Amino acid sequence: MDIRDGRELSPRKVVYLKFIKDNGGRVRTTDLATQFAVDPSTITKTIAELSETGLITHEPYRGICLTDDGNRYADYLIKRHRILSLMLTHYGFSHEQACTEASRFESQVSKEAIDRICAAMGHPGQGICGEITHDDGCHNQDPTP
Helix, strand or coil: CCCCCCCCCCHHHHHHHHHHHHHHCCCCHHHHHHHHHHCCHHHHHHHHHHHCCCEEEEEEECEEEECHHHHHHHHHHHHHHHHHHHHHHHCCCHHHHHHHHHHHHHHHHHHHHHHHHHHHHCCCCCCCEECCCHHHHHCCCCEEE
């Protein structure tokens, strides 16, 4: 899956991908069900939909694994959260508030907007939640319109 504008997936699928990434790129369905207090059948349905995007593979009874595309996309999703959270701290939000607020609206923010914000911030290497990684689109972005 190409990252067209970063808004291709529902917020729930975004959270699942970030969770898988944060857990080494491989989890079990029960890990997701437990973490998000969701019925395993709901997880199975969502995982089937994510499998169709090519971002993950799922082998029943063996686990869910990020593909190479899924790994890159999850990296971007984490970057998006960290850039937005860091931006909010510049406007007086505490770290906790910034993280919570970014989680509320991050799935509506395009990749172009994130690349511009990142460039305007000088391509920070560290956010409030951890390291910020960059891609070519980010580094090639002029911060001024």
